[in-house]
Amino acid sequence: MNPVRVVLATLLATWAALAHAGEARGTLTLAGTTVELKAATALTIQSGGEPITLVLLSEKPIDLKAALATDDPYLTLINDPVLDGVTHAAVFVSSKRTSINAHKAGDSTQYLASRKFGLDATVSGGDGTPVKGRLRSTDKEMSVQIDAEFSTDIAKPGA
Structure with a gap:
């Protein structure tokens, strides 16, 4: 096999997987660990x-390619050991609520936040347009401390 073709195919696959990565700006603090949020995928x-729109906020883009190739992308994603190694905020956005289930790398604790318990969340978009949002913790006792903005396209299965 031609090594140039292998490298080129790998680069194209990586680029395609990251093409859906949007941007995030802000911080996420879980149990005393603060990370700078730079990437958003949805x-x-x-x-x-x-x-439900699931937005993943992290330091680096999270590759959704494997999850999107399955019948149940969420189940595939939450069982991906690579995701366990990344501190991230999983933001769930529906017509009724916005909530966060965050994960700290190396920790099995679930860190939760919702509008009901002090999360100030403004999210818009979807339905063919990029999803954009602003998230901010309003209570210093919340297990998720976040102050971030994001904008990203929503990845489609098979994309």
Whole structure:
């Protein structure tokens, strides 16, 4: 096999997977560890028959390619050991609520935040337009301390 073709194919696959990566600006603090959020990726999942936009905020783009190639991208994503090694905020956006389930690399604790418990969240877009948002913790006792903005396209299955 031609090594140039292998390298080129790998670069193109990586570029395609990251093409959906948007940007994030801000910080996420979990259990005393603060990371600078720079990347946002998003996909649509189903929960109880309702579509939910899942936005992943992290230091580097999270590759959604493998998850999007399955019938259940969310199940694939949450069972991906690579995701466990990344401190990130999983932001769930539906017509009824916005909440965060955050993960600190090397920690099995779930860090949760919602509008009901002090998360100031403004999110817009979707349905063919980039999803944009502003998230801010309003209570210093919340397990998720976030102050961030993001904008990203929503990745589509098979993309």
